[in-house]
Amino acid sequence: MTMVNAFDASTAGALGETEAAMIARRAQLLGPAYRLFYERPVHPVRGEGVWLTDAGGRRLLDAYNNVVSVGHCHPHVVAAICRQAAVLNTHTRYLDRTILDYSQRLLATLPSGLEQVMYTCTGSEANDLALRVARHVTGRGGVIVTANAYHGVTEATAELSPSLGPTVAPGARIRAVAPPGEGADAGARFASDVRAAIADLEASGHGLAAILFDTVFSSDGLLVRVDGIPEAVAAVKVAGGVLIADEVQGGFGRTGEALWGFTRHGLSPDIVTMGKPMGNGHPVAAVVFRPEVIAPFGASVRYFNTFGGNPVSCAAAAAVLDVIEGEGLLANARAMGKRLDEGLRAIAVRFPAIGAVRCVGLFAAADIVDEAGCPDGAAAARVVNRMREAGVLISATGPHGHTLKIRPPLIFSREHVALLLETLHDALAD
Structure with a gap:
């Protein structure tokens, strides 16, 4: 698959000596799967x-x-990371106030009912965990996504990321539907497509666990005015599925309307995933649940993420909220x-x-x-x-x-x- 806006390694000879040498070194040390942006890669220092x-x-x-x-290297975020790193950084199997203080603050930004949070390091991990929980609580495996969605690079999330291209085969339990559009006809079409995907999953024996979409439909081309989402979600709920709102790209104020993109669609998600901007470059991500959704999983599954929710990550994330609010x-x-x-x-x-x-x-x-x-x-x-x-x-x-x-x-x-x-x-x- 050719990545959008990818550097063509065969043109490295046309670059300066330093960049060409670095590209050759990357290929030798990192292997062939990594990609660079732009015809002439950027070398920031x-x-x-x-x-x-x-x-x-x-x-x-x-x-x-x-x-x-x-913003790059925001001084308030950098200071918070350095300050906490100089005191303590460990995992979540010890008591620590940092994760509790941040969790309480984060959950206060979300609608009532979204009351418990678990931490990971990346958005891919967050979506992976959300899938595990959705499948556990429903007892079914099928997931509906949009036609050019991107939700991550783990094995589970890659198979429901059509934007990765034909070399990444969609899973047998995944159904991709055309994204929603503007107007009554487009809304009715989207809701109809979701109902058809539900019926197909039921007929195939997988059943429906969840519908998952990026709340700004970024990889589908950034969709602003869309209709039919509440009707589609209602069909998912009737079928016993849950709604997972992927806020990795739309969350933390990106839309300018609210902190979370799903509010634009009048939705009440069962699960919300977040990552990327959460720590302003520090690797921290999270999944927020309704208690009734996470309870069956927590009662029978022991989950642990070595670095997810560590004190430094939570300090960075808290500093990001400080900046969003304070500035x-x-x-x-x-x-x-x-x-x-x-x-x-x-x-x-x-x-x-x-x-x-x-x-x-x-x-x-x-x-x-x-x-x-x-x-x-x-x-x-x-x-x-x-x-x-x-x-x-x-x-x-x-x-x-x-x-x-x-x-x-x-x-x-x-x-x-x-x-x-x-x-x-x-x-x-x-």
Whole structure:
């Protein structure tokens, strides 16, 4: 499978001597499965706020990396990590107040009923655990996902991540449906597709354990206005399944409307998974449950994650909440997202290569199309790489690789939005 926006290793000879040598060393030491971004890979040596500084001293505007959602090396998060690391770091089989204080604070941000949390290190692990619990509590194995979903890289989560491509076969217990769309007809179609998937899982003997979706449908191209989700979830509940809301990309204020993406859809999930921005680069992730969902699993399964929920991870995660609240980043994501949306739409008026623009908070998508209006992944890749050369980092996504994916840190300012829009304008003009 060719990764969207991937570096072609056969072109390494055209790079500078240092980068070419590092790429050769990567291949020798790390093997063939890892990938690099961009036609000319980025070699950052420092991060600060919205900026990455490369080995040549050039600053690059990071408008893609939502792992560090409150900015690279945020001093408050760095200080919290260092302070806790200097005192204690151990596993969850000892009593420790750090995990309890953070858990209480995290759960307070979620709707009533979501009352217990378990910790992992990555979003993939979080979704893997959510699947185990869903299958345990329902006694069934089937899972419904969207057609180009991405939920992780463990064996269990990879088989329900169609975006990984045809080399990763979907599991026999997985059913993928087209993502929801806008309007009554699209909503009815989505609900109908989910009901058909439920019936197929029942007929095959697997039954339905859960429906799982990314609450911003990022890999499906970032879907903003969608209908039919409550009806589809209602059908899942009637069939005895649970709803897993994947907040790894949509959570922690990314939408600007609320801390959690599922609230946009009027949903009450049974399980919520989270990761990536949770520790602003420190590997921490979590799964939140309704007590009645986790109780049967906890009564019969001994679960342990060596590093999940360790004191340093919880200190980092607590510091991220401090920054989101203290710096007003929800409001900033909403305001800067509006400016970004307006700017992208103004560019789209001038350049018909942009077929559609979709924004939710500081997460934006712009579809690149050819003269016939068809998805043009090759043109999207050219735009991404020209912006990289001009000093602004974005990427591409979607089933055709034609959707520009813009996902900057939540601390983005007016000046940063203006620079991004100007660079995109120039890349399209080229």
